[in-house]
Amino acid sequence: MAAVFLVTLYEYSPLFYIAVVFTCFIVTTGLVLGWFGWDVPVILRNSEETQFNTRVFKKQMRQVKNPFGLEITNPSSASITTGITLTTDCLEDSLLTCYWGCSVQKFYEALQKHFYCFRISTPQALEDALYSEYLYQEQYFIKKDSKEEIYCQLPRDTKIEDFGSVPRSRYPLVALLTLADEDDREIYDIISMVSVIHIPDKTYKLSCRILYQYLLLAQGQFHDLKQLFMSANSNSTPSSNSSPGEKSTDRSLLEKAGLSESEVEPPEENSKDCVVCQNGTVNWVLLPCRHTCLCDGCVRYFQQCPMCRQFVQESFALCSQKEQEKDKRKAL
Ligand SMILES: [Zn+2]
Ligand SMILES: [Zn+2]
Secondary structure (H helix, E strand, O other), rough: HHHHHHHHHHHHHHHHHHHHHHHHHHHHHHHHHOOOOOOHHHHHOOOOHHHHHHHOOOOOOOOOOOOEEEEEOOOOHHHHHOOOEEOOOOOOEEEEEEEEEEHHHHHHHHHHHHHOOOOOHHHHHHHHHOOOOOOEEEEEEEEOOOOOEEEEOOOOHOOOOOOOOOOEEEEEEEEEEOOOOOOHHHHHEEEEEEHHHHEOOOOOOOOEEEEEEEEOOOOOOEEEEOEEEOOOOOOOOOOOEEEEEEOOOOOHHHOOOOOHHHHHOOOOOOOOOOOOOOEOOOOOOEEEOOOOOOOOOOOOHOOEEOOOEEEEEEEEOOOHHHHHHHHHHHHH
16 A cells, blocks of 8 residues: 555655655654654764763762861770870860760660750760760860860779670770850751770770761761772872861761771872872762772763772762862962
8 A cells, every 4th residue: 555655656756755755764763763862872872972971970068067076196005904095176165075885785876866866965965865874984175276185094993904705785985075165066067976986905906996986967967987098198188087177078978987097098109190090180089989089080981980890879079170270279
């Protein structure tokens, strides 16, 4: 039927026939392309374009200022019997409260309470949440902007020499930093920071370190602080928590966890250069591996981390492009 129609049409006017066939071809092509979302099928694209279109999801960042900083001074000399020295660096007057032998279970219940019931903004609030499930408590006042070394020790009369075999039901030391002045709690999103510290003793000789650090927010959330693995020894490493507030990128992802300190890449000669082009400034953090090794130009070509081959689920920039331009202008 259609064939007869086409033959008749051709005999009648060859030009009109060609026009009809051509129109049919155009319409069919249009429909096929429409099926692919008006997009060129993957095989026809060049590889560069493919990677560009499937690039990883950029994480939405929120900037918060962390008023607290806490580090262990000389971790190798710390022990349960000789005590531990902590260095604090806070932007406001703060209170450091140390809980020795804090119950692990009660500690995590306390974090849940912070989320669901009441905010842990004072040492009293944490004590209530812990149901006093700790062995010994001491408190220090920290003056703002002063790096203070604080020596903490279990008193001899407690006669505690270890916290039992592993797995343990108690953390050796939980250090809570809270804002001393009530008015300051209105200014900051982060109202307290808790650090879980391991201190070696007779039965468990793992070296002294900060196991976890949690930032507690006024809105009820809490964030586990983790260290970034910088590919280079950038002198502006935001992962250093010795200068709180100096850099206001989301510190929940930027802080030290101590635990992974040995995994930090050794500083390379050409510091803060991208591992791929060796030219751009390292700016992108890849998640979940936290390798920080790519510049703005190279990040879009990678679906896998160039350092550990792990698939990148999300990424975020340490410094937004605007900030970088500002920095450049300042440098000029
Ligand atoms: Zn690069
Ligand atoms: Zn990686």
